Amino acid sequence: MITKEIFEKLKEKFGDDIIRLDESVKDPFVVVNPQKWLEIAKYLHDDPDLYFDFLMSIAGVDYPDENLIRVVYHLWSYKHRHMLVVKVELNRENPVVDSIDSIWANANWLERETYDLFGVVFKGSRNLKRLLMPEDWEGHPMRKDYEEPKEYHGISTERENPVYLFHLVKPPEEE
Amino acid sequence: MAEYAFYTPEGEMLTVNMGPHHPSTHGVIKFVIDVDSEIIHKITPEIGFLHRAIEKIAEKVTYPGFLPYTDRVDYLAAISANVTYAMAVEKLLELEIPKRAQYLRVIAIELNRIASHLIFVGAYSMDLGAFTPFLHAIREREKTNDLFEALCGQRLTHHYIRIGGVSHDLPPGWKDRALEWLDHFEKFIDEFNRLITFNHIFVKRMANVVVIPPEMAINHGLVGPNLRASGVKWDLRKEMPYLVYPELDFEVPVGTGMMGSVGDSFDRLWVRILEMRESAKIIRQALKQMPEGEIRAKTPRVIKPAPNEVYVRTEAPRGDMGFYLVSDGSPRPYRLKIRTGSFTAMTIFEHLKEPIMIQDLVALISSLDIIAPEIDR
Amino acid sequence: MSKVEKVDITKTTHIEHTADGVIMVTNLDLAVNWARKNSLWYLLFATACCGIELMQTGGPRADLDRFGVVFRNSPRQSDFIIVAGTITYKMAERVRRLYDQLADPKYVLSMGSCSNTGGLFQHSYSVLKGVDKIVPVDVYVAGCPPRPEALTHAILKLREKVGREPYFKNYVGTRFFKFMRWIKNDN
Numbered sequence: 001m002i003t004k005e006i007f008e009k010l011k012e013k014f015g016d017d018i019i020r021l022d023e024s025v026k027d028p029f030v031v032v033n034p035q036k037w038l039e040i041a042k043y044l045h046d047d048p049d050l051y052f053d054f055l056m057s058i059a060g061v062d063y064p065d066e067n068l069i070r071v072v073y074h075l076w077s078y079k080h081r082h083m084l085v086v087k088v089e090l091n092r093e094n095p096v097v098d099s100i101d102s103i104w105a106n107a108n109w110l111e112r113e114t115y116d117l118f119g120v121v122f123k124g125s126r127n128l129k130r131l132l133m134p135e136d137w138e139g140h141p142m143r144k145d146y147e148e149p150k151e152y153h154g155i156s157t158e159r160e161n162p163v164y165l166f167h168l169v170k171p172p173e174e175e
Numbered sequence: 176m177a178e179y180a181f182y183t184p185e186g187e188m189l190t191v192n193m194g195p196h197h198p199s200t201h202g203v204i205k206f207v208i209d210v211d212s213e214i215i216h217k218i219t220p221e222i223g224f225l226h227r228a229i230e231k232i233a234e235k236v237t238y239p240g241f242l243p244y245t246d247r248v249d250y251l252a253a254i255s256a257n258v259t260y261a262m263a264v265e266k267l268l269e270l271e272i273p274k275r276a277q278y279l280r281v282i283a284i285e286l287n288r289i290a291s292h293l294i295f296v297g298a299y300s301m302d303l304g305a306f307t308p309f310l311h312a313i314r315e316r317e318k319t320n321d322l323f324e325a326l327c328g329q330r331l332t333h334h335y336i337r338i339g340g341v342s343h344d345l346p347p348g349w350k351d352r353a354l355e356w357l358d359h360f361e362k363f364i365d366e367f368n369r370l371i372t373f374n375h376i377f378v379k380r381m382a383n384v385v386v387i388p389p390e391m392a393i394n395h396g397l398v399g400p401n402l403r404a405s406g407v408k409w410d411l412r413k414e415m416p417y418l419v420y421p422e423l424d425f426e427v428p429v430g431t432g433m434m435g436s437v438g439d440s441f442d443r444l445w446v447r448i449l450e451m452r453e454s455a456k457i458i459r460q461a462l463k464q465m466p467e468g469e470i471r472a473k474t475p476r477v478i479k480p481a482p483n484e485v486y487v488r489t490e491a492p493r494g495d496m497g498f499y500l501v502s503d504g505s506p507r508p509y510r511l512k513i514r515t516g517s518f519t520a521m522t523i524f525e526h527l528k529e530p531i532m533i534q535d536l537v538a539l540i541s542s543l544d545i546i547a548p549e550i551d552r
Numbered sequence: 553m554s555k556v557e558k559v560d561i562t563k564t565t566h567i568e569h570t571a572d573g574v575i576m577v578t579n580l581d582l583a584v585n586w587a588r589k590n591s592l593w594y595l596l597f598a599t600a601c602c603g604i605e606l607m608q609t610g611g612p613r614a615d616l617d618r619f620g621v622v623f624r625n626s627p628r629q630s631d632f633i634i635v636a637g638t639i640t641y642k643m644a645e646r647v648r649r650l651y652d653q654l655a656d657p658k659y660v661l662s663m664g665s666c667s668n669t670g671g672l673f674q675h676s677y678s679v680l681k682g683v684d685k686i687v688p689v690d691v692y693v694a695g696c697p698p699r700p701e702a703l704t705h706a707i708l709k710l711r712e713k714v715g716r717e718p719y720f721k722n723y724v725g726t727r728f729f730k731f732m733r734w735i736k737n738d739n
Binding site for chain 2: 596597598599601603604605608611612613625637638640642643646650672673675676677678679696697699
């Protein structure tokens, strides 16, 4: 099935919770209501005509201009050989979405990664902890407005450019 | 759970920390294991020790400037990541690449696949306690490195692929050299099989060890050889062909449970050994069929794709590799997400159905062919 | 560390044939260093891409064994550590701990751009900008990743350094001389 057919099928079942279909990009996507995402995901996984048994990736994308974080799910069905891209749009200040780790077993780690790097909270997750960064790291580094700390555990995070060490060239003035 | 003659449960759990510096964890990965005498009841992997923020760097460099970083996503199979990224950008730009460049890409990918699997079989045998096969595998890998060095000047992080094609055409004499090596290599596989694959002690260490059934493999997102070892015949080169794979004739090996049951550690080794043969076959065909012509399409001086988003998948040595690329009209990617086989393969550890022994954990880690930078990126 | 002059072993070594056998008189530092520099064992500490080149250097073609350089899995058995690959902040404290566990005298060889300065990953928020921020480094090898030949050269340089060191002054100190006196009095 192509994304448009899947969208119509979902629209029939869930009505207004399926917000829109965007076909303007190369891989069209469906935007759904984050409050109902768990239900929709369960349907996508279990319905014999859809049968998305493989969760390929979960990616967060930060849009500070729109004050949104979009979480993008890439699903694939080995049986029907079709792909679906699902997006949920979350408020940047308080991003919360349903966790789907009860459906796809690998979702937990992908969600933890998104939580770690973007600060998206996955409600009902089995185990939501930082995955890649140390436990005591501050901030969510993949956000667009993230600034690197000056030091971590007493280790400086900067290295002087050797070109400027001998005072032959002056470093560019900081803006 | 299986019966162990020498095992008397003590009923007390001991939490042991394995890694991040441990010779058999393949890079810096940490496993916290709860053991009762020699049986592991719970495994909690901890990753991030090699998180190099490649995805964030992508937002700071230009589209062609990011290519060298893709080498380092999976340094054992740099070309595969190169190609996947280049294909994603080409899809954004709607660029057609010349036929000869496609063939050159396929040759490079498959040669790289052999090199990657050679490290796998070498490291696997070393983890199971045999050192000699490792030296055999490394010896062969040196020869693939020589071929790559002649092709693009680098031994490990090749940066051979460019957006729109490849960087160099075949140097004079390369074809004969490659064919000569392939003749030798096919004999080497037989030798390796005699030495280690069907070695009785080795088979005992692998057969029936940590069987992953196909449903579990799919649900956990296992891909590539790990998925095929579980009996699922799925290879993106066949199922969703890209480049010139439809013109090439090759088989997709799947796990058959030759020494035990389908999806055990032996199958994961055997699938990869068969895959090396298939790759050799592909290189031969590609060298024969390759047409003359351009090796690089014309690309704009500054690559500035219109706002769009794509998801491109290819079959890397560690399975389905996906690049989710969002562009916003600037010369830098807006967001890049790399989906790798090793990352999802790691999720299997928390969900093993049966308690396993400590040495079986080592066999499982190696047989999944996980690699730290691909997990952490 | 004080500056050490190069000592020519042929000039300082005195060999005499006597009825009891051959007597050889030489500088003790030279004799010990000769033994030490021919069996430098390194800790297998590979984090990233450089680790593969490190494996290949230990492999059949580059063959580090011929210099007596072999890998060990435990820091307790190693003379020096090859930091091969990117070090992140999460890993940094572990590297320091590994270094502390090495037995004296210990050396550090920083392999590849990442561990020298952060290299390609300078702009990353999680990568340590040079391993010399946490441990003292003896030899740096440039390259991304360095070729096996480059690593072999670095190890030869390290051997040179080990061969020139006043071992007794730096690492054994007065303990050794006290011990010698004790042996003498005992007899």
